[in-house]
Amino acid sequence: MPPPHGREATLLPPDQQRGHQHPQQPDSTAFMCPYCEAVLSNPGAAQCDSCLRPLPQKGTPVLRVQFPTGELKVSVGQHLVLGRDAGQSPVAATFTQYDNVSRRHSTVWLDPSGTAWVRDEGSTNGTFVNGERLPRGVEAPLRDGDQLRLAADVTGTVQLA
Ligand SMILES: [Zn+2]
Known part of the structure; x- marks a missing residue:
């Protein structure tokens, strides 16, 4: 009578099994x-x-903010100024139609640990996260699904993946 573990003993160790599955x-x-x-x-x-x-740590996180007028994409280490002035903001075209967005409104960025942040740059009409107005210059974390609002009615959805 074979020992109860005799059959298992013929199996390859886990690391060798892995090597035999789909090596490519x-x-x-x-x-x-x-x-x-x-x-x-x-x-x-x-x-x-x-x-x-x-x-890059934890894969390659990317911050996306989906506004009705366009999607903004921010990579780790990149600081993106949101505003209506093309001299201040590389994404000014997303906001030109909104008179109540400041020329230099807020900044969003993604730190190396994958945390997204927003800071109000002293905008006239405010930067809001989930309805709460941020004090000027304060850095606030952004999470997946957050609503980022500039002024009264320019709302973007945060996507963090
Ligand atoms: Zn390499």
Whole structure:
């Protein structure tokens, strides 16, 4: 009579089994270097051990704010000024039709940890998160699904992924 564990003993150890499945297709939990596409053994590492470039932490978060007149997209490290003046804001075209949006209204950005932020830049009519007006110059976190409003009626939906 074979021992109860004899059959299990013939199975390959888990790491070898993984190597036999779809070697060209890393499973959905694998994390690839965005530069050289090497599969990272340690996704939390500060740099890729293949190309040695610094890695974005927690994947590559992107902040999106969906306004009726357009979608704004902000990458980690980028500060985006929202406003009506093309000399102040690279996305002024999104807001030109709204007279109550200030020329330089607010700034949104995404920090390296993936947290999104907004700051009112001393706008005339205010910056609001979920209906609450932000004091001028105060940095407020933005979460997925938040409503970011400029002045009375220009509302964007925060998408953080
Ligand atoms: Zn790399």
